Each structure stands twice: as structure tokens, then as C-alpha cells.
Amino acid sequence: MSAAGVTSLSPPTPPSDFYAAAEKIYPRETRGRFARLRQAAVVVLLGLFYGVAWLQWNDHQALLFDLPARKFHVFGLTLWPQDFLYLALLLIIAALSLFFVTALAGRLWCGYACPQTVWTELFIWIEQWTEGPRARRMKLDRGPWTAAKIVRKGGKQLLWVALAAWTGFTFVGYFIPIRALGAQIGSLSVAPWATFWMFLYSLATYGNAGFLREQVCKYMCPYARFQSAMFDKDTLIISYDEQRGEPRGARRRGTAARPQGLGDCIACTLCVQVCPTGIDIRQGLQYECIACGACIDACDDVMDKMGSPRGLIRYTTDNALHGRAAHVVRPRMLVYGVLLSAGVGVLLFSLFTRTPLILDVIRDRNALYREVPGERIENAYTLKVINLDDRPHSYRLAVSGMSRLELVAPLAPIGAAPGTVSTISARLQAPAAIAGGVHRITLSLTAVDAPRIAVHEKARFIGPES
Amino acid sequence: MSANAEPPPVSRRSQRALDVALVLWPAFLAACVATLLFFAAVDPALLRDAGPRWFDGLDREAGYALGFLFFWAVGAVASTLSVYLVRTAQHRSRCAAPRSGPP
Numbered sequence: 001m002s003a004a005g006v007t008s009l010s011p012p013t014p015p016s017d018f019y020a021a022a023e024k025i026y027p028r029e030t031r032g033r034f035a036r037l038r039q040a041a042v043v044v045l046l047g048l049f050y051g052v053a054w055l056q057w058n059d060h061q062a063l064l065f066d067l068p069a070r071k072f073h074v075f076g077l078t079l080w081p082q083d084f085l086y087l088a089l090l091l092i093i094a095a096l097s098l099f100f101v102t103a104l105a106g107r108l109w110c111g112y113a114c115p116q117t118v119w120t121e122l123f124i125w126i127e128q129w130t131e132g133p134r135a136r137r138m139k140l141d142r143g144p145w146t147a148a149k150i151v152r153k154g155g156k157q158l159l160w161v162a163l164a165a166w167t168g169f170t171f172v173g174y175f176i177p178i179r180a181l182g183a184q185i186g187s188l189s190v191a192p193w194a195t196f197w198m199f200l201y202s203l204a205t206y207g208n209a210g211f212l213r214e215q216v217c218k219y220m221c222p223y224a225r226f227q228s229a230m231f232d233k234d235t236l237i238i239s240y241d242e243q244r245g246e247p248r249g250a251r252r253r254g255t256a257a258r259p260q261g262l263g264d265c266i267a268c269t270l271c272v273q274v275c276p277t278g279i280d281i282r283q284g285l286q287y288e289c290i291a292c293g294a295c296i297d298a299c300d301d302v303m304d305k306m307g308s309p310r311g312l313i314r315y316t317t318d319n320a321l322h323g324r325a326a327h328v329v330r331p332r333m334l335v336y337g338v339l340l341s342a343g344v345g346v347l348l349f350s351l352f353t354r355t356p357l358i359l360d361v362i363r364d365r366n367a368l369y370r371e372v373p374g375e376r377i378e379n380a381y382t383l384k385v386i387n388l389d390d391r392p393h394s395y396r397l398a399v400s401g402m403s404r405l406e407l408v409a410p411l412a413p414i415g416a417a418p419g420t421v422s423t424i425s426a427r428l429q430a431p432a433a434i435a436g437g438v439h440r441i442t443l444s445l446t447a448v449d450a451p452r453i454a455v456h457e458k459a460r461f462i463g464p465e466s
Numbered sequence: 467m468s469a470n471a472e473p474p475p476v477s478r479r480s481q482r483a484l485d486v487a488l489v490l491w492p493a494f495l496a497a498c499v500a501t502l503l504f505f506a507a508v509d510p511a512l513l514r515d516a517g518p519r520w521f522d523g524l525d526r527e528a529g530y531a532l533g534f535l536f537f538w539a540v541g542a543v544a545s546t547l548s549v550y551l552v553r554t555a556q557h558r559s560r561c562a563a564p565r566s567g568p569p
Contacts, residue, residue, distance in 0.1 A: 067505075067526065067527065067530055068525070068526050068527055070509060070526070081506055081507070081509070084506045084507065087502075087506065176527075191525075191527060193527040193528055193530075193531045194527065196531060197531070219487075220487075220491055222495075
């Protein structure tokens with residue numbers, strides 16, 4: 001390192017001389033195809049989030065990750081900690097879907113489905129409703145604190161806080177039955193930890209969607225940094241057509257650009273004004289771009305007014321933009337696609353063939369076998385019976401795999417409450433004359449009231465060496 | 467002040483704020499994953515029964531929350547060490563040459 005470089009850095013930097021605070025971005029409202037698409041996504045996704053919590057299924061909440069009781073209700077299905085495999089599979093599928101969609105169509109997730117985008121959009125609607133469109137908001141922020149400003153700003157904050165609080169309540173309502181939680185709030189008897197989580201999630205919603213906004217995408221989101229690893233030259237991106245647009249410059253409406261030595265871009269900067277992350281798409285693809293399409297809507301509108309064709313800024317691919325052939329099917333897509341289909345296939349198969357019963361057979365550790373009166377050999381086992389159904393069952397035990405092998409205990413059906421582990425001692429006997437050596441046997445457990453709930457577990461029956 | 471400083475220096479206060487965010491945010495993400503995996507396998511009620519006396523009055527919800535805060539704290543310690551090591555290494559390399567004049 002050079003001495004000049006060292007000395008230039010070593011004096012303490014005067015505070016705030018170099019520090020540029022993140023400039024507040026006032027995204028301009030847009031109208032058009034992609035704005036409608038995002039509005040639809042907001043309505044559908046947030047509608048699901050706020051609505052599904054209130055759905056009932058039989059006698060319980062349709063979707064409830066009941067942490068206090070350690071069981072998950074997913075509509076008709078009840079999952080226990082033993083079903084962790086499904087959760088793991090679901091997370092793997094979610095990750096693979098994200099890779100697949102990103103490679104195919106770029107940051108669709110960021111632009112339309114990410115909770116950060118969706119809630120920010122909702123918060124901006126409130127902001128527009130209370131403080132007006134972009135120019136009015138900027139003027140309001142510059143102006144003095146008049147009564148009207150206090151009313152507008154106060155109203156916005158009030159609505160934001162109310163929405164954030166409702167969001168926190170709904171979020172916790174997926175983990176603690178939401179109707180009971182509502183009643184607890186009504187009678188001010190909410191458990192302290194439920195209050196803590198509601199407060200935390202409300203605060204996160206308020207902070208992320210109200211204040212941090214694009215800074216979450218720019219500084220906090222890991223996906224924004226590594227999504228480019230899934231990109232190639234055939235990935236759908238939002239791009240400014242430089243060849244068509246440059247040199248940019250103002251011209252009269254309805255006049256052709258080329259004869260005046262200009263490109264189609266009229267340098268109106270609307271694409272910059274509408275950008276929720278405050279970038280200029282005309283400078284090329286940037287990692288801050290969340291692919292929301294607001295600039296496309298704005299530019300299409302301008303091109304319509306200018307009498308030029310749409311698509312100066314458009315969804316395209318690097319290959320298409322440079323006049324090369326575009327490929328939808330490519331090795332990357334095939335690999336992600338195959339992995340994704342495999343994951344979904346395994347999940348569906350295991351869900352549909354899931355038996356809500358687990359049998360663990362543990363051989364008696366103290367003795368290999370026991371000689372009992374009547375020239376018989378007895379083996380003892382400990383059975384762990386786990387009922388994964390959402391109702392109680394009785395199960396009947398049976399043995400097979402060895403002739404004249406006899407179940408001595410338990411002969412009565414084994415009862416098990418939902419979600420519980422029952423530990424049972426089982427004893428099997430066989431005549432000594434045929435019991436010598438190791439025999440492979442099968443223990444079967446079948447629900448008395450529902451024969452389709454059955455499991456078969458392999459075990460060994462051991463007799464004296466003959 | 468020459469313009470060859472790379473990256474551009476920031477004020478101490480914003481540097482401190484950035485460090486705090488760099489410590490807490492990744493630790494938060496890691497704590498979410500750790501809580502999910504850990505409590506999928508371990509019932510907090512079992513931990514309470516096996517744990518020290520002061521665990522006694524805690525219910526499962528408290529277990530999840532304390533577990534989450536614990537994982538967050540551990541993650542934050544790891545992040546703090548990372549940030550500390552990175553920052554002090556830069557500091558030393560920058561100050562390796564003898565300084566001339568008053569600071």
C-alpha cells in the first residue's frame with residue numbers, strides 16, 4: 001500500500017462529510033399491464049394471508065401451525081413433528097421453484113410475490129390515498145408543518161400502524177388459534193410471548209413496508225445478491241432498447257425521431273420516477289432492479305402518446321435484444337425442471353401414501369430368548385406405537401413370517417390417543433423344536449376401525465443354536 | 467483529501483450503524499432457520515423437564531421464544547467476531563505505515 005494512500009485514509013473522517021444518507025424515494029404511481037398484474041398479485045396474496053387464517057376445517061382452523069400443541073393442521077391433514085420430512089421437502093421444493101422461475105423469467109418473485117414488495121405496495125397505496133400523488137408528497141415533505149400536513153401525515157401513520165398491528169395479529173394467528181387469540185385480545189389476557197411475537201411482526205411490517213422499502217432489497221436481501229447466478233443470456237429481464245432509444249432527446253409529439261438524428265427515448269425520466277428502487281433502467285441491468293415492470297408501463301404510455309411503437313423498455317432476453325435466437329429449453333432449465341419435478345413427485349407420493357401410524361420394534365436388550373414351560377422359547381420386544389392421525393385409534397398386533405409362532409401379549413387391541421407415543425411390551429413364543437437360530441419375522445399393526453391404516457415392521461425371533 | 471479512497475469512507479456513526487446491522491441481520495436469518503430445525507426435532511417441554519430449576523414455570527411458547535432469542539444471540543456473537551476481525555484487519559493494514567503529523 002502506498003504511503004499516500006495510507007495518509008489519505010488515516011485521519012478521522014469528519015462526520016457526515018462523506019456520508020450520504022439514503023435518499024428518500026418517491027415512487028410515482030403507474031397505470032398499465034404490469035401495474036394491474038402486481039395489484040392483482042397484492043389482492044390475491046394478501047387476501048389469502050389475511051383470509052385463510054379464518055377458515056375452519058371440521059372442528060379446527062384450516063391452516064394452523066399449532067406450536068403449543070406441536071401439531072400442524074393443513075386442511076384435512078394433521079402433521080406431527082415425526083412428519084418433519086414433509087417440511088424439509090417443502091422447503092427444498094420452494095428453493096428449487098425459485099431457481100427455476102428465476103432462470104426462466106428473472107426476478108418475477110421480487111416484482112410480484114415477495115412479501116416485501118406486496119406489503120410495500122399496500123403501504124404505498126395508503127400513502128397515496130392520504131398524501132396524494134408523487135409531486136404532492138414531495139411538496140408536503142418540503143413544506144412547513146401545517147394543520148393539513150399533520151392531518152395527512154398523522155392519518156397515514158394511524159392507518160399504517162393499524163395495518164401493521166392487524167398483520168402481526170394475523171401472523172401469530174397461524175400459530176395460535178386466531179379466534180381464541182382474538183378473544184384473548186378482547187379480554188386483554190394475551191399470553192406474554194404471543195404479545196411479543198405480534199409486536200415483533202407488526203414492527204417488522206411497519207418498518208420494512210413503511211420505511212426501509214427498497215433498502216431491504218438493496219442492502220438486506222441475500223437473494224438479490226445471488227439471483228444473478230441463476231441468470232443466463234436467455235433469462236427474461238427488463239431492458240431498455242439502447243439501439244432504438246439512443247441518442248435520447250426531446251422532440252415534438254408525432255414527429256419521427258430518426259430524421260431529427262434522435263432515438264425514440266425522449267428523456268422524460270418517467271421510467272426513473274416510477275422506479276421503486278430509484279434506478280435508471282437505461283443504464284443497463286442492475287442488481288437493484290426488482291423487475292416490477294413499472295418503467296415498462298410508464299414508457300409504453302409515453303410511446304403511445306408520442307405515436308411510437310411500445311417496447312422501448314420491455315421484458316426481453318439478452319439474446320433477443322442482440323438479435324440472437326432465444327431458447328426457452330436449455331440445460332439449466334432441464335436440470336432445475338427435473339429436480340423440481342422429482343421433489344414435487346416425492347412429496348405428493350409420500351403424502352398420498354402416508355400412513356398415520358408408526359411402529360418401532362426394539363428387541364429386549366437383556367436376553368436373546370427365554371425358555372418357558374411347555375418346551376417353548378419366548379422373545380420379548382418393546383413396541384413404540386405412534387398415532388399420527390387426528391383421532392384416537394385401537395390397533396391389533398399380528399405376527400407372520402414363521403410357522404407356529406404365537407403372539408402371547410398383547411392380545412387386546414392397543415389404544416393410542418392422537419399424536420401420542422404408546423410404549424408396549426410384546427411377547428412372542430414358538431415351540432423349542434423349531435425355534436433354533438435366527439428367524440426373520442414381521443410384526444403388523446392394523447387399526448381396528450380403519451383397516452387401511454396398517455404398518456408392517458421387520459424383526460427377528462431368536463432361539464438357541466441347535 | 468485524495469480521491470483514491472476505495473470504498474468511499476463513511477462517518478463513524480454510520481459505520482457503527484452498519485456494523486450493528488451487519489451483526490444482527492444475518493444472525494436473525496440464521497436464528498430463524500436454527501429455531502425451525504431445532505424445535506422440529508426437540509420438544510421444548512422435554513427441555514424444560516430435563517433442564518435446570520428456573521425452567522420450571524415455562525410453557526412451550528416461552529421455550530420457542532427463548533430458543534429463538536438464544537440462537538439469535540449466538541449468531542450475533544459469531545457475526546460480531548466476523549465483523550470485528552474484518553474491521554481490525556483493515557485498521558492494521560491502513561495504519562501499518564507511520565503516520566505523519568497530528569491525527
